[in-house]
Amino acid sequence: MTDQVKDIVKGSVDDLIERKEHALLNGGIEKIKRQHEAGYYTARERINLLVDPDSFMEVGMLNHSDIPGLEHKSAGDGLIVGIAKVDGRPIVVQAGDKTVFAGTEGAVHMRKAKTIHEYALKRGLPMFFLHEGGGLRMPDGMGSDGISDKLFPQEMLTHSRQVPSITSILGDSFGGPTWMAVSSDFVTQLKGTCMAVAGPRMIEMATGQQVSTEELGGWKVHALETGQVDAFGNTEEECIAQMKEFFSYMPLNATMETPYKETNDDPYRKVDKLLDILPNKTNRAYDMKKIITEIVDDRQFFEYKEFYGPALLTVFARMNGRSVGIVASQPMKYAGASGVQECEKATDFICLCDSFNIPMIFLHDTPGFRISNEAEKQKIPTKIMVWNQALAHSTVPKISVIIRKSVGAAYGNMCGPTMGADFVVAWPTAEINFTGPEVGINVVYGRQLEGLENAKEVRKELLEKWAFDSSPYNAAGKHLIDDVIDPRDTRSFLCKTLEFAVVKNGSMSERRLANWPTGI
DSSP: OOHHHHHHHHHHHHHHHHHHHHHHTTTOHHHHHHHHHTTOOOHHHHHHHHSOTTOOEEESTTOOOOSTTOGGGOGGGGEEEEEEEETTEEEEEEEEOTTTGGGOBOHHHHHHHHHHHHHHHHHTOOEEEEEEEOSBOTTTTOHHHHHHTOSOOHHHHTOTTSSOEEEEEEEEEESHHHHHHHTSSEEEEETTOOEESSOHHHHHHHHOOOOOHHHHHOHHIIIIIIOOOOEEESSHHHHHHHHHHHHHTSOSSTTSOOOOOOOOSOTTOOOTTHHHHSOSSTTOOOOHHHHHHHHSGGGOEEESSSSSSTTEEEEEEEETTEEEEEEEEOTTTGGGOBOHHHHHHHHHHHHHHHHTTOOEEEEEEEOOBOOOHHHHHTTHHHHHHHHHHHHHHOOSOEEEEEEEEEETHHHHHTTOTTSSOSEEEEOTTOEEESSOHHHHHHHHHHHHHHTOTTHHHHHHHHHHHTOOOOSTHHHHHTTSSSEEOOGGGHHHHHHHHHHHHTTTBTBOOOOTTTTSOSOO
16 A cells, blocks of 8 residues: 555544544534533433443434535534443434534434434334424424425334333423423433423414413423323433333333343242231221332332322332332322323323233222312213223233222222233222212212201111122122232232233233323
């Protein structure tokens, strides 16, 4: 090789190194400094927090805006993507880059996102999104030609839960980042950020309405009112840790079972503490989380939508090393009676578990549904039936335990008999009925009792007459439920039955719910 050729090769390599060094600075040192001063990490720093050391391989590092004159001001075009590993498992990652045009989406940005999404589906790789950004970029999206190729991408709309999609909102997010978040299987949000369709300025311009980012899409809005975000963190590190914990319960893709986690926790141990948790008085509340803690592996679980629909718990845990999804009444809130939010939460969780081959456990203690005029206006009959439909279509193993009350239609929604459970059992403390005698008498005889002088005596006689046996033994005696078990054997029973329920197909489902929307 001549010296001249060597110089050409070296010059080419030096040019490449210089281009990549420039790309690593994204929007430039000043904008990176501004991001840090605002208290936020950059896109690359977030990726480093998420992935295993030295595992990230970037794709599209030399991308830039295709608008003439912006080539040197738009490194990466506002998006960093690549493949990496999280806890040794392969993934695809995207991170919005606030230092380049405020993380807005230009044509190249969107093309890059589409390509990596398609690759994730092609090779069965879970997708992580570290998002903040201002939505579609102007002027890229302006005009009939600008908008016509920048509508919602088909790979997002027809994703069908082929691989887990896990999103964190780490800065104010409008447009694209919001669409991706609400289409994801799990979303966490950094407190102090906003997630909405459009920002306050655009809303004011379009409608005249003035609203703060916190009122528009702050964490409390999504925690208590919309349910569009599943967990919340005080720091970016906490949000990213939540993403990783959720991922630990998930398979890499829908063709696989969830990863097994070794445990020294005896699957057949007796749980004596359960007798102390349940109050002696049937109308006294207790924390169902204490029961869950005692029966799951290593006393560890991960809660999904903690603040939304609080009368129902949805958590991920493990039983004898296997991932399970637990749906449990929470007597500490509304006596465990589900309303509209709880119905949506249950449906969402059932779709998620069934799509990713995660067996389900149901723990009942509910007096029924919270029915009211307001609930009717919010379509609670539809919400109840959609929950039932999801349950009926689900094909993963399901095991149901009636701990205390299970009343009326809620008995069915919590996977009671005929609702597709592998096994339905009760504790001896269980009360199962259409409704409580007191409620039944009020409905049937309420008006007659109002006009009686001896109403108390008549009510007492009616209560004695209406004292149907709500104990589980009638149902068990007629083989309408499978057994009445000692509460202390609950963990052992669940671990044993799960072991048998997965013999034929593992925990693999038929994925009938994979195309159900990610928001209900």
